[in-house]
Amino acid sequence: MFRTLATAALMALVAASAQAQSVQNGEKVFKKCKACHKIGDTAANSVGPVLTGVVGRVAGSYPGYKYSSDMRAAGESGLTWDASTIFDYLADPTRYLRRVLDDPNAKAKMRFKLKSEQDRRAVIEYLASFSTAANETTVAQNVFCVVNASDRAHFFAIETREGDRQFGPLEPGARLCSAETAASDGVVSVFESEDGFEGCSRIVAVGVAEEMKEYAEFDRCLWSSNEG
Ligand code: HEC
Known part of the structure; x- marks a missing residue:
C-alpha cells in the first residue's frame, strides 16, 4: 500500500x-x-x-x-x-x-x-499555462463572458445590445466572451446541444463572467448569479 x-x-x-x-x-x-x-x-x-x-x-x-x-x-x-x-x-x-x-x-x-x-x-x-481557470470571474470592462462550469459540453450564445453574436460549443471549463459593447449588460444563452431549441438565457452585466453551473431546460439552469 x-x-x-x-x-x-x-x-x-x-x-x-x-x-x-x-x-x-x-x-x-x-x-x-x-x-x-x-x-x-x-x-x-x-x-x-x-x-x-x-x-x-x-x-x-x-x-x-x-x-x-x-x-x-x-x-x-x-x-x-x-x-x-x-x-x-x-x-x-x-x-x-x-x-x-x-x-x-x-x-x-x-x-x-x-x-x-x-x-x-x-x-x-x-x-x-496561460489559460484562465473556469472560476476566474473578472473580465475586461467592456465585454462580458459566459463560462461553462458544468461537467458536460453545451452550446452557448452571447449577444450584445448592439446585436453582435458569438456562439459555439464549449467544453467544461471553457469560456466565451462578447464583442466589445457600449451597453452596461447583454444576454448569454445555453442550449443542450447545437440543435437544441430550448435553452436558458440570462442578462449579464458588462465586466462579469457568468458561470453556467448546471444545464436544465427553459430557464431552470443553475447560474453563478442565482446560486443559493
Ligand atoms: C506572421 C504573424 C504570425 C505568427 C508568426 C504567428 N501567428 Fe498565429 N495568427 C496570426 C494571425 C494574423 C492570426 C489571425 C488569423 C485569422 O484571422 O485568420 C493568427 C491566429 C492564431 C490562432 C487562432 C487564435 C484565435 O483567437 O482564433 C492561434 C491559436 C495562433 N495564431 C497561434 C500561433 C502560435 C502558437 C504561433 C507561434 C508558433 C503563431 N500563431 C505565430 C499571425 C501570426
Whole structure:
C-alpha cells in the first residue's frame, strides 16, 4: 500500500516536472510567435489576436480583433481551440482551414507554419499555462463572458445590445466572451446541444463572467448569479 502510494507520488512528480520542462521549451518556441501574438494578463491584440486563454476558446472569438472571415466562419461552425486542433492548425493554417470549412479557397490570415511536432506540443503546453481557470470571474470592462462550469459540453450564445453574436460549443471549463459593447449588460444563452431549441438565457452585466453551473431546460439552469 505504502509502496503504491509512494510510486504514484513519484510518478506525479515526474509528470509535473516533465510538464514544467515542456512549458519552458514552449516558452522558447513562443519567441517565433511573438512577432505577431502577445500573451499574459496585460496582452493586447497586434498583428494576431491575444493568445491568453486561447486553449478552450472558440476560434475567431477574441474581443476587438479583426479576424479573417474564414476564421470567423470556422468558429461559427463549431471550431474550438484545444491541444489537438491547435496542433493541426499550426502545421499549416491555410490547409487546416480548408479542411475544417470544406472550402478549397479558404485562406488563413496567419502566414506562418510550425512544422516540428515537438515544437508544436511544447508551445501548446506553454499556451495552456496561460489559460484562465473556469472560476476566474473578472473580465475586461467592456465585454462580458459566459463560462461553462458544468461537467458536460453545451452550446452557448452571447449577444450584445448592439446585436453582435458569438456562439459555439464549449467544453467544461471553457469560456466565451462578447464583442466589445457600449451597453452596461447583454444576454448569454445555453442550449443542450447545437440543435437544441430550448435553452436558458440570462442578462449579464458588462465586466462579469457568468458561470453556467448546471444545464436544465427553459430557464431552470443553475447560474453563478442565482446560486443559493
Ligand atoms: C506572421 C504573424 C504570425 C505568427 C508568426 C504567428 N501567428 Fe498565429 N495568427 C496570426 C494571425 C494574423 C492570426 C489571425 C488569423 C485569422 O484571422 O485568420 C493568427 C491566429 C492564431 C490562432 C487562432 C487564435 C484565435 O483567437 O482564433 C492561434 C491559436 C495562433 N495564431 C497561434 C500561433 C502560435 C502558437 C504561433 C507561434 C508558433 C503563431 N500563431 C505565430 C499571425 C501570426
